[in-house]
Amino acid sequence: MGMKVAKFGGSSVADGIQLAKIREIIYADPDIRYVVVSAPGKRFSEDSKITDLLYSCKMHIEHHLPYEQLYQVVCDRFSAVAFNLGVDAGLREEFDSILTAMKSGASEDFVASRGEYLNAKLIAAYLGWDFVDAAGAILFDAKGRFLEKETNEALSAALAGHEHAVIPGFYGTKPDGSIKTFSRGGSDITGSIVASAVGADIYENWTDVSGFLMADPRIVRNPREISAVTYAELRELSYMGASVLHEDAMFPVHKVGIPTVIRNTNNPTHPGTLISLHLPVEPTVPTISGIAGRKGFSVVAVEKAMMNSELGFGRKVLQVFEEAGVSFEHMPSGIDSISVVVSGEALEPHREEIVRRIADLTQPDVLSIHDHMAIIATVGRGMVSNCGTAARLFSAMSRAGINVRMIDQGSSELSIIVGVDDADFERTIEAIYNEFVG
Amino acid sequence: MGMKVAKFGGSSVADGIQLAKIREIIYADPDIRYVVVSAPGKRFSEDSKITDLLYSCKMHIEHHLPYEQLYQVVCDRFSAVAFNLGVDAGLREEFDSILTAMKSGASEDFVASRGEYLNAKLIAAYLGWDFVDAAGAILFDAKGRFLEKETNEALSAALAGHEHAVIPGFYGTKPDGSIKTFSRGGSDITGSIVASAVGADIYENWTDVSGFLMADPRIVRNPREISAVTYAELRELSYMGASVLHEDAMFPVHKVGIPTVIRNTNNPTHPGTLISLHLPVEPTVPTISGIAGRKGFSVVAVEKAMMNSELGFGRKVLQVFEEAGVSFEHMPSGIDSISVVVSGEALEPHREEIVRRIADLTQPDVLSIHDHMAIIATVGRGMVSNCGTAARLFSAMSRAGINVRMIDQGSSELSIIVGVDDADFERTIEAIYNEFVG
Numbered sequence: 001m002g003m004k005v006a007k008f009g010g011s012s013v014a015d016g017i018q019l020a021k022i023r024e025i026i027y028a029d030p031d032i033r034y035v036v037v038s039a040p041g042k043r044f045s046e047d048s049k050i051t052d053l054l055y056s057c058k059m060h061i062e063h064h065l066p067y068e069q070l071y072q073v074v075c076d077r078f079s080a081v082a083f084n085l086g087v088d089a090g091l092r093e094e095f096d097s098i099l100t101a102m103k104s105g106a107s108e109d110f111v112a113s114r115g116e117y118l119n120a121k122l123i124a125a126y127l128g129w130d131f132v133d134a135a136g137a138i139l140f141d142a143k144g145r146f147l148e149k150e151t152n153e154a155l156s157a158a159l160a161g162h163e164h165a166v167i168p169g170f171y172g173t174k175p176d177g178s179i180k181t182f183s184r185g186g187s188d189i190t191g192s193i194v195a196s197a198v199g200a201d202i203y204e205n206w207t208d209v210s211g212f213l214m215a216d217p218r219i220v221r222n223p224r225e226i227s228a229v230t231y232a233e234l235r236e237l238s239y240m241g242a243s244v245l246h247e248d249a250m251f252p253v254h255k256v257g258i259p260t261v262i263r264n265t266n267n268p269t270h271p272g273t274l275i276s277l278h279l280p281v282e283p284t285v286p287t288i289s290g291i292a293g294r295k296g297f298s299v300v301a302v303e304k305a306m307m308n309s310e311l312g313f314g315r316k317v318l319q320v321f322e323e324a325g326v327s328f329e330h331m332p333s334g335i336d337s338i339s340v341v342v343s344g345e346a347l348e349p350h351r352e353e354i355v356r357r358i359a360d361l362t363q364p365d366v367l368s369i370h371d372h373m374a375i376i377a378t379v380g381r382g383m384v385s386n387c388g389t390a391a392r393l394f395s396a397m398s399r400a401g402i403n404v405r406m407i408d409q410g411s412s413e414l415s416i417i418v419g420v421d422d423a424d425f426e427r428t429i430e431a432i433y434n435e436f437v438g
Numbered sequence: 439m440g441m442k443v444a445k446f447g448g449s450s451v452a453d454g455i456q457l458a459k460i461r462e463i464i465y466a467d468p469d470i471r472y473v474v475v476s477a478p479g480k481r482f483s484e485d486s487k488i489t490d491l492l493y494s495c496k497m498h499i500e501h502h503l504p505y506e507q508l509y510q511v512v513c514d515r516f517s518a519v520a521f522n523l524g525v526d527a528g529l530r531e532e533f534d535s536i537l538t539a540m541k542s543g544a545s546e547d548f549v550a551s552r553g554e555y556l557n558a559k560l561i562a563a564y565l566g567w568d569f570v571d572a573a574g575a576i577l578f579d580a581k582g583r584f585l586e587k588e589t590n591e592a593l594s595a596a597l598a599g600h601e602h603a604v605i606p607g608f609y610g611t612k613p614d615g616s617i618k619t620f621s622r623g624g625s626d627i628t629g630s631i632v633a634s635a636v637g638a639d640i641y642e643n644w645t646d647v648s649g650f651l652m653a654d655p656r657i658v659r660n661p662r663e664i665s666a667v668t669y670a671e672l673r674e675l676s677y678m679g680a681s682v683l684h685e686d687a688m689f690p691v692h693k694v695g696i697p698t699v700i701r702n703t704n705n706p707t708h709p710g711t712l713i714s715l716h717l718p719v720e721p722t723v724p725t726i727s728g729i730a731g732r733k734g735f736s737v738v739a740v741e742k743a744m745m746n747s748e749l750g751f752g753r754k755v756l757q758v759f760e761e762a763g764v765s766f767e768h769m770p771s772g773i774d775s776i777s778v779v780v781s782g783e784a785l786e787p788h789r790e791e792i793v794r795r796i797a798d799l800t801q802p803d804v805l806s807i808h809d810h811m812a813i814i815a816t817v818g819r820g821m822v823s824n825c826g827t828a829a830r831l832f833s834a835m836s837r838a839g840i841n842v843r844m845i846d847q848g849s850s851e852l853s854i855i856v857g858v859d860d861a862d863f864e865r866t867i868e869a870i871y872n873e874f875v876g
Contacts, residue, residue: 235743236773247744301848305673306685311765315756322750331752331769332848334855335674335815339848377773390845391829391836398829407828407847407854410739410770410777416845417772 002201004031007169007191010041010049011208012265013119015077016084019126022206025268026127034159034198036169036191037123039115040077050074050115051170058111061102071099078118082125089125094118109171110179116168116187124166132158132165134190138172140180146172148252155197167194188249192260196252203253203260205245210264211273212237212244214290219426220433228274229289233379236415240377242292250275281382286389288436291429293376295422297329298344299406302358303337303366313362314338320357324350329375330408330417336365341406341419344371373405374425378432379415390416396435402428440639442469445607445629448479448487449646450703451557453515454522457564460644463706464565472597472636474607474629475561477553478515488512488553489608496549499540509537516556520563527563532556547609548617554606554625562604570596570603572628576610578618584610586690593635605632626687630698634690641691641698643683648702649711650675650682652728657864658871666712667727671817674853678815680730688713719820724827726874729867731814733860735767736782737844740796741775741804751800752776758795762788767813768846768855774803779844779857782809811843812863815853816870828854834873840866 008022026032039050053074060067075095082089098106098114117133124131137158139147151172159165169187174180182189188205195203211225212234229237231254238244245262253260254277263272281287307313314331317338321328330341347354351369359367383389390409393416397404406419420428446460464470477488491512498505513533520527536544536552555571562569575596577585589610597603607625612618620627626643633641649663650672667675669692676682683700691698692715701710719725745751752769755776759766768779785792789807797805821827828847831854835842844857858866 232743232774239746239773299848305670308677308765308767311763312756312760314766314769315753315760318750318753318756322753325749327746327749328752329746330771332846333768334846334848334853335677336670337848337852388836390842391832394829394832398826404828404847407845408770408772409842409845410737410772410775414775415772 002031003033003198004029004202004204005034005036005191005195005198005200006032006204006206007036007187007194008038008206008265009187009208010038012041012206013037013039013123014041014043014047016081018265019081019085019123021265021268022123023127025206025265031202032204033164034194034200035123035127035129035164035166036187036194037116037119037166038169038187039119040081048073050077050119051112054111054115055108057102058108071102074115078122082122085126087122087126089122091118091122094121107178109181113168113171113179113181116170120166120168127164127166129164129166130162132162132167134168134171135173135177135179137167138190138193140172140174142175144174144180146182151193152197155194159194159198183248188245189252192249192252195258196256199256200258203258204263205260206263206265208264208266209262210267210270211262212242212290214288214437215429215433216242216292219429220438223433224437226273226289227271228276228279230279230381231275231277233289233381233414234275236377236379237290237292240292240375240379241294242290279381286380286382286436288378288380290380291376291378291432291436293374293425293429295372295374295425296344297341297373297375297419298347299370299373299419300340300342300347300354300358301337301366301368301370302340302362302364304362304364305336307336307338307362316361317358320354320361323357324354326350326354330406330419332406332408339406341373341375370405372422373419374422374428375406375417375419376425376428376432377415377417378436381414383409383414383416392435393418393432396431397428400427400431402431440469441471441636442467442640442642443472443474443629443633443636443638444470444642444644445474445625445632446476446644446703447625447646448476450479450644451475451477451561452479452481452485454519456703457519457523457561459703459706460561461565463644463703469640470642471602472632472638473561473565473567473602473604474625474632475554475558475604476607476625477557478519486511488515488557489550492549492553493546495540496544496546509540512553516560520560523564525560525564527560529556529560532559545616547619551606551609551617551619554608558604558606565602565604567602567604568600570600570605572606572609573611573615573617575605576628576631578610578612580613582612582618584620589631590635593632597632597636621686626683627690630687630690633696634694637694638696641696642701643698644701644703646702646704647700648705648708649700650680650728652726652875653867653871654680654730657867658876661871662875663708664711664727665709666714666717668717668819669713669715671727671819671852672713674815674817675728675730678730678813678817679732680728717819721820724818724820724874726816726818728818729814729816729870731812731863731867733810733812733863734782735779735811735813735857736785737808737811737857738778738780738785738792738796739775739804739806739808740778740800740802742800742802743774745774745776745800754799755796758792758799761795762792764788764792768844768857770844770846777844779811779813808843810860811857812860812866813844813855813857814863814866814870815855816874817853819852821847821852821854830873831856831870834869835866838865838869840869
């Protein structure tokens with residue numbers, strides 16, 4: 001069917017029971033050639049993640065506090081798993097050499113990365129696969145910036161001789177050979193990079209959920225999983241606050257068009273969420289992928305008679321925000337009015353300065369700020385080409401008695417964006433979800 | 439009830455029958471203290487307007503063509519009306535002195551203004567009121583720019599001694615005493631200036647229609663008249679292409695908050711359209727004032743992943759249009775997309791330059807231009823605060839099978855703006871009209 005790279009997250013590799021599950025998944029699918037793993041996550045809600053324990057060890061060492069017991073906890077967790085599964089991964093020597101490195105002042109990144117390193121060693125032995133280290137294969141420059149092209153080459157070369165391999169996530173190396181980690185959750189990035197470097201047909205991201213949800217479960221009761229979504233749609237949902245993969249984690253596969261599938265280690269028959277570059281648009285009904293939003297926006301409204309005939313009016317207004325370092329989210333406009341929608345928090349320290357500068361530059365008739373607006377994006381395919389979408393959306397809001405404070409829909413087929421009072425935020429998401437999905 | 443200034447347009451003062459009507463209107467309302475008049479307009483559809491005949495006289499003189507017969511037609515029309523109404527306004531001497539002035543090279547503005555001058559003389563005599571010339575009272579600077587403050591003073595002084603007066607519309611004088619006219623239709627401006635200068639309570643603008651229509655009668659069959667509208671709403675309708683008073687004509691009264699009433703000389707019992715600064719907002723239903731729109735817009739769509747995190751992105755895009763001298767109308771945006779809506783005609787000569795500059799400045803992922811979009815504004819009060827408005831509007835469009843290409847609604851309570859294919863323009867206006875009015 002094509003080559004797959006599978007990444008298994010922290011909870012999927014937290015203990016022996018989980019590793020048995022992932023071995024079953026991997027053995028059942030001959031297409032899975034390369035596996036990227038996180039450090040062991042929590043086994044139960046009060047448990048510690050291995051990476052947190054390692055950070056803590058490093059901190060103890062720096063403050064000259066006893067850390068041996070803490071480190072022993074880390075080693076014991078790996079040893080217990082290895083013992084349970086009957087695997088000899090040569091971890092004892094690894095434990096010793098890591099301890100030696102820590103004593104001689106290893107960097108924080110080195111210490112933090114050992115959870116993935118040890119876990120990949122262990123899992124490789126358990127699967128009977130080769131271990132290929134990310135050190136020397138995932139490359140950063142001296143300033144710690146990821147080197148995409150060089151990594152692609154080094155990774156391809158490192159994996160070339162291996163029919164199957166397990167690669168630790170989360171880290172790589174700088175030119176001097178020192179370890180450099182991605183931001184937390186960076187194993188997702190590693191998985192995506194490996195998939196891109198080997199030209200995988202599919203990148204499977206195995207987690208503890210059966211895909212992404214169409215709405216926040218704290219707002220909508222038991223929201224459905226998204227079955228298929230494009231990278232662009234997911235980016236919109238993510239930007240609007242949905243709990244999905246961070247853009248950085250998808251960029252390497254997104255860029256080369258490799259589809260990602262989010263799957264559940266604990267429910268491997270569930271198809272999960274498919275993320276791809278393009279998806280078909282239904283000719284007759286819009287496909288809603290999800291609904292997400294954020295609260296706390298402010299609207300800076302500038303009114304001036306005949307502003308349309310004043311060349312540069314909008315540009316001047318936006319320039320004021322740019323000079324204050326405040327990004328604008330939307331700029332809906334009437335004939336004689338422009339509203340600039342910005343994060344209330346970002347606006348706060350620059351409020352007076354922005355009002356003064358706009359007044360100076362544009363001499364408006366009215367200049368007002370309205371706080372506490374929530375923005376909600378309804379994201380999907382065929383939103384614009386299906387003529388009833390806006391009608392259904394606004395009818396649903398109307399039936400729920402919600403005032404529309406702002407509407408923004410441009411040429412993008414991806415979303416309709418509405419502004420409502422912060423107080424109406426949850427009710428709006430519920431109303432839209434129930435109309436299109438529920 | 440308060441002092442009124444009444445302006446009577448060309449068709450209201452075209453002949454003796456019309457003058458009899460306006461005298462009845464004026465005599466019936468003791469509040470009307472000052473009357474501003476246009477030159478006589480057409481009496482029937484193939485007729486000539488006096489002002490056109492006068493322009494033609496001037497052109498004949500300049501090209502050394504015989505013009506005496508043409509001028510005689512002008513004089514005869516005034517003489518016939520005076521004879522019909524049994525009025526002696528001393529027009530014969532006026533005719534002679536205008537002829538003398540024309541022969542000795544009077545300016546085009548002087549010649550063009552004589553229709554209003556003669557008509558105001560005639561009507562003053564017919565009403566038994568004083569004639570007060572606009573020359574010396576409506577003032578322009580040497581470059582022909584209207585002097586607001588000086589005019590207010592001169593006009594107040596000129597009218598101070600007159601309980602009632604008739605003032606010719608359309609013209610005033612420059613500092614050297616030469617005649618300067620407003621643009622065509624400028625009698626509306628004069629009326630508005632007089633109302634402002636004397637501090638009228640109401641400015642009545644008498645025409646041949648019973649107020650402004652809620653939609654273009656070529657699109658909607660027998661549209662209703664707008665009964666009440668604010669200056670700001672009317673400005674939006676006017677900007678969007680509705681046939682209403684030009685902004686310039688309303689500015690003097692709009693500025694000082696004097697209400698204008700558009701009334702029909704041929705149907706004086708009809709209340710017409712009231713235009714005022716503020717109007718009450720119904721708490722439960724939106725009040726739609728009118729629906730207007732224009733075709734032929736183009737949408738320049740710029741897509742770039744993570745543009746929101748790029749400070750200055752929107753400003754840069756707008757700057758490109760500004761540098762090309764192309765005004766933008768709207769800028770709806772998604773998360774990773776900005777659409778700039780501009781007049782297709784204005785874009786055409788700068789198309790390549792704008793595309794190249796945006797590409798250079800912002801390095802977009804996708805840059806595309808979509809032509810042939812119509813923009814339709816539904817203008818009214820309480821559009822935003824009544825939650826069902828958007829729902830009704832989009833449901834009506836949906837039932838008519840019309841795709842919404844763009845939606846823009848900012849903090850302005852005044853309008854919801856939608857973009858549709860040019861081909862759907864008329865159907866959209868019909869659908870919205872039928873939903874809210876029809």
